[in-house]
Amino acid sequence: MAEQTSFKQSLGLLDATMIVAGSMIGSGIFIVSADITRNVGSAGWLIVVWLITGFMTITAAVSYGELSGMFPKAGGQYVYLKEAFNPLAGFLYGWSLFAVIQTATIAAVGVAFAKFTAYLIPGVGEGHILADLGFVRISAAQVLAIALIIFLTYTNTKGIKAGKIIQTTFTSAKLLALFGLIIFGFLLAKHSFWSENWATGFKAQEDHGQMGDIIAQLMPTGWQSISIGALMGAIAVSMVGSIFSSDAWNNVTFIAGEIKNPKRNIGLALFLGTLIVTIIYVTTNLMYLNVLPLRDIAFAPNDRVAVAASQQFLGEAGTTVIAVLIMISTFGCNNGLILAGARVYYTMANDGLFFKKTRELNKNAVPGYALWIQALVASLLCLSGKYGDLLTMVSFVVVIFYVLTIIGIFVLRKKRPDADRPYKAFGYPVLPFIYIILAIGFCVGLVWTSPTYSLWGLGIALLGIPLYYFAVSQQKK
Numbered sequence: 001m002a003e004q005t006s007f008k009q010s011l012g013l014l015d016a017t018m019i020v021a022g023s024m025i026g027s028g029i030f031i032v033s034a035d036i037t038r039n040v041g042s043a044g045w046l047i048v049v050w051l052i053t054g055f056m057t058i059t060a061a062v063s064y065g066e067l068s069g070m071f072p073k074a075g076g077q078y079v080y081l082k083e084a085f086n087p088l089a090g091f092l093y094g095w096s097l098f099a100v101i102q103t104a105t106i107a108a109v110g111v112a113f114a115k116f117t118a119y120l121i122p123g124v125g126e127g128h129i130l131a132d133l134g135f136v137r138i139s140a141a142q143v144l145a146i147a148l149i150i151f152l153t154y155t156n157t158k159g160i161k162a163g164k165i166i167q168t169t170f171t172s173a174k175l176l177a178l179f180g181l182i183i184f185g186f187l188l189a190k191h192s193f194w195s196e197n198w199a200t201g202f203k204a205q206e207d208h209g210q211m212g213d214i215i216a217q218l219m220p221t222g223w224q225s226i227s228i229g230a231l232m233g234a235i236a237v238s239m240v241g242s243i244f245s246s247d248a249w250n251n252v253t254f255i256a257g258e259i260k261n262p263k264r265n266i267g268l269a270l271f272l273g274t275l276i277v278t279i280i281y282v283t284t285n286l287m288y289l290n291v292l293p294l295r296d297i298a299f300a301p302n303d304r305v306a307v308a309a310s311q312q313f314l315g316e317a318g319t320t321v322i323a324v325l326i327m328i329s330t331f332g333c334n335n336g337l338i339l340a341g342a343r344v345y346y347t348m349a350n351d352g353l354f355f356k357k358t359r360e361l362n363k364n365a366v367p368g369y370a371l372w373i374q375a376l377v378a379s380l381l382c383l384s385g386k387y388g389d390l391l392t393m394v395s396f397v398v399v400i401f402y403v404l405t406i407i408g409i410f411v412l413r414k415k416r417p418d419a420d421r422p423y424k425a426f427g428y429p430v431l432p433f434i435y436i437i438l439a440i441g442f443c444v445g446l447v448w449t450s451p452t453y454s455l456w457g458l459g460i461a462l463l464g465i466p467l468y469y470f471a472v473s474q475q476k477k
Contacts, residue, residue, distance in 0.1 A: 006257075006365070007074060007365055007366075008160060008365045009257070009259060009260050009262075010161060010258060011164060011255070011258050011259045012259075012260055013265045013268055013269060014168065015164050015167070015168060015259075016252050016259050016268075016269035016273075017268075017272045017273045017276075018167050018168045018172065019167055019171075019252045019255070019269070019336050019340065020061075020249050020269050020272070020273025020274065020277075021273040021276050021277050022170065022171030022174075022332045022336045023249065023251045023333060023336035023340065024249050024273070024274070024277045025171075025175075025245075025277060025280070025329055025333060026109045026112060026245070026329060026330050026333035026334075027109065027112035027113075027329065027333075028241060028242075028244055028245025028246075029245055029280070029281055029284055029306075030305065030306035030326055030329075031241075031303045031304060032241025032242060032244070032245055033241075033285055033288055033297060033305045034297060034299070034300045034303035035238075035240075035241050035303060036050075036241055036242060037294065037298040038299070039237055040238050041200075041298075042201060043197040043198050043200050043289050043294060044198075044200065044201050044202035045202055046285060046297075047282065047285060047286070047289075049238050050282050050285055052239065052438065053239060053242040053243055053245075053246050053278075053281075054246070054274075054282060055438075056243075056438055057246045057274050057277075057278060058271070058275060059432065059434065059435040060249075060402050060406060060435055061249055061250075061270040061271060061273075061274040062267070062270065062271050063406050063409055063425040063426075063428070063432045064080075064250060064267075064270055064405070065266065065267025065270055065271065065423045065425065065426075066267075066421055066423055066425040066428075067080045067253075067405070067408070067409065067412075068253050068256060068262065068263075068266035069263045069264075069420075069422040069423040070412070070416075070419055070420065070421060071083060072256045072262035072266065073256050073257050073262075073347075074254065074256055074258075074344075074346060075256075075343065075344055075346075075347030075348070076250060076251075076252075076253025076254040076255075076256060076344065077250055077401065077405055078090045078091075078094045078097075078344050078347055078348060079347065080253075081401070081404060081405060081408060083408075084405075084407075084409075084411045085404070085408065085411065087351065088465070089404065090351075091348065091471070092462075092464040092465070092468070093401050093404075094344050094345065094347075094348045094353070094354070095461070095464035095467060095468075096401065096460065096461040096464065097341060097344055098345060098354075098374070098377065099377075099460050099463075100390070100393055100457060101398050101401075102340075102341035102374065102378075103341075103374060103377040103378040103381055104378075104381050104390040105248065106149060106334055106337050106338060106341070106374070106381075107149075107378045107381035107382045107384070108391065108394075109330050109333050109337065110144075110146070110148050110149050110330070110334055111141060111142065112330050113144070113145060113148055113326070113327055113331060113334070114126075114141035114142070114144040114145045115141055116322075116327055117144060117323070118141060119319060120323055123140060124140045124141055124143075124144045125141055126139045126141040126142075136383055138383060142382050145382045146379045146382050148331070148334060149338070149382070150379070152166075152334055152338050153338055153371050153372060153374070156335070156338055156339050156342075156366060156371055157362060157364065157366060157368045157371055157372075158366075159364035159365065159366055160258050160339075160364075160365070163338075163339040166331075166332065166335045167332060167336055167339065169332075170328055170331055170335065171336075173328050173332075174325065174328050175276070177325050178280050178284065178325070181284070181287070181306075181310065181321075181325070182280070182283050182284055184314070185287035185288075185290060185291050185310075185312075188313035188314075189290055189291040189312055189313045191291075191312075192290050192291070193289065193290065193291065193292060193293045194289060194290045196294075197289045197293065197294050198289070200294060236441070236444070236445025236448070236449060237445070237449045240391060240392060240395050240446065243395045243398075243399065243442065244394060244395050246274075246281070247394070248333075248336070248337060249273060249274050249277075251336055251339075251340035251341070252269050252270065252273070252340070253266060254341065254343040255339065255340050255343050257343070263422045263423070264422065264423070284306075287309065288305055288306075288309050291309045291313060292305070292309055292312065296308060304322070306322045306325075306326075307319050307322045338371065338374065338375070342358075342370035342371040342374050343367065343370070345358045345367070345370040346359055346361075346367035352471065352474075352475045353468065353471045353472075355369070357369040358373060389456075392446070392450050392454055392457070393456055393460070396443060396453075396458065397457040397458065397461050399442055399443055400443055400458070400461070402435075402439060403435075403436055403439045403440060403443070406432050406435055406436055406439075407436065409425055409428070409432055410429065410432070
């Protein structure tokens with residue numbers, strides 16, 4: 001088979017924006033508000049959690065615009081960390097992406113696709129066990145998730161245009177559907193719980209969790225007796241779902257080598273994509289508050305808040321509508337994740353830090369081997385069954401690397417003051433600094449409340465240190 005030696009620049013601003021938005025919106029917005037509400041216990045804090053997450057996401061994205069303009073080539077965050085600090089920092093990110101960040105997210109999104117397909121085809125549900133091997137039980141949902149990953153991987157080996165068509169089509173469809181859902185929720189709801197829910201303001205209800213208890217003590221007095229660590233921990237736990245739901249916006253930086261005019265379009269796509277998704281996420285939660293009482297949001301069956309909400313204005317058809325919408329959403333989300341992640345492994349391999357075969361482009365000018373290796377790891381993670389734990393690990397590790405990358409902007413301003421910066425980080429240095437403080441607070445809080453899996457995530461990242469030195473030693477042979 002003939003091989004290509006370079007990427008084809010075939011993605012415009014719209015395509016790049018669709019990759020940002022499409023990679024962010026999976027199944028989270030339809031589910032995680034239940035857990036957040038159980039933790040915060042009020043309408044006000046539910047919206048605050050999403051607003052903080054949105055602020056952090058947009059701030060990080062516009063900061064990355066500066067880095068994407070400086071280094072408009074495949075690899076994105078891996079390249080930024082390598083240039084700002086050293087090759088080890090870049091490798092630790094690339095290793096973490098391969099071991100848990102990208103692959104675990106692909107697995108979790110794939111299983112979410114299967115779970116909601118089971119609404120329409122019950123035979124592919126999690127309860128349908130196909131094999132019990134003792135150490136692992138394999139369900140029909142896991143097999144369907146793996147099949148989805150294999151199908152999308154195969155499609156993306158056929159070239160960037162195939163991936164682009166899927167991404168733009170499915171992302172456009174889910175954006176329109178979400179906006180329609182929000183509008184219908186406000187216009188067609190049989191009964192509005194808006195006033196009732198907002199009467200809770202920022203005061204936690206009695207039947208909610210740790211965050212609710214802490215905030216209840218804070219209202220109106222008692223803040224002196226609250227442990228800062230406990231407060232940070234409760235906020236962090238509340239934000240895990242929203243952070244995970246808002247992640248993967250940086251995937252567009254991985255494919256810089258295939259974007260037209262990358263110095264301009266990547267920064268713009270990061271801003272537009274994260275802004276659109278933040279608006280959708282906040283307004284979707286406002287819609288939930290309009291059509292459901294707070295308790296029904298917190299304790300929706302199986303946390304499926306969107307299903308419970310849509311049934312209030314679409315009747316029983318709401319279940320089918322949401323199931324189809326989540327299938328579309330997760331299908332497009334996984335396509336973006338699969339398309340982008342392989343480009344990082346390709347760039348690492350070109351630096352001699354990953355499997356040699358992954359630095360090859362196939363005849364369609366895409367890293368075919370990298371795509372299939374990624375698919376293999378993601379498929380194995382589909383069989384783990386520990387998706388909630390994976391979510392905690394991914395959220396913790398990914399935010400650590402976001403912090404390091406934003407710090408890299410400060411480092412590069414000192415190291416390379418005269419470098420070409422076609423786009424500069426908005427609000428520098430104030431907004432990037434605020435992001436760093438908020439993100440560190442999130443990570444510390446997560447360790448406080450969920451030490452096992454957050455530290456497992458850190459351990460996986462640090463495992464990259466001996467692997468890096470092994471890879472370097474192999475280069476010298």
